[in-house]
Amino acid sequence: MVTHHTPKEGEDLLHQSGNMQASKNSPDRLPKILSRHWEAQREDFEETMRIQEMVPTEAATLSVGGMVPMKDGAHQAKRMDSQTQGKQPRGPAG
Numbered sequence: 001m002v003t004h005h006t007p008k009e010g011e012d013l014l015h016q017s018g019n020m021q022a023s024k025n026s027p028d029r030l031p032k033i034l035s036r037h038w039e040a041q042r043e044d045f046e047e048t049m050r051i052q053e054m055v056p057t058e059a060a061t062l063s064v065g066g067m068v069p070m071k072d073g074a075h076q077a078k079r080m081d082s083q084t085q086g087k088q089p090r091g092p093a094g
Contacts, residue, residue, distance in 0.1 A: 002027045 001010050010027035038045060082089040 002031050
């Protein structure tokens with residue numbers, strides 16, 4: 001829910017489902033709180049998940065999320081230009 005909706009939409013969804021009477025701040029805080037616990041044991045959790053994951057033999061591709069540049073944007077030059085101007089590099093150049 002918190003991945004696909006704004007905190008206000010999450011609050012409305014919880015009220016509509018009748019499962020929980022939470023403010024919009026509760027769904028916003030939950031991932032932040034859980035993240036601390038997840039990161040403390042992330043490697044163990046990920047290993048457990050990998051062991052349990054079954055890839056069908058007929059699968060031709062396994063997709064893993066990540067960011068890939070869509071074009072060569074001269075990242076090094078942009079990064080150096082930002083730094084010489086005293087700016088913090090942002091986006092793909094950062």
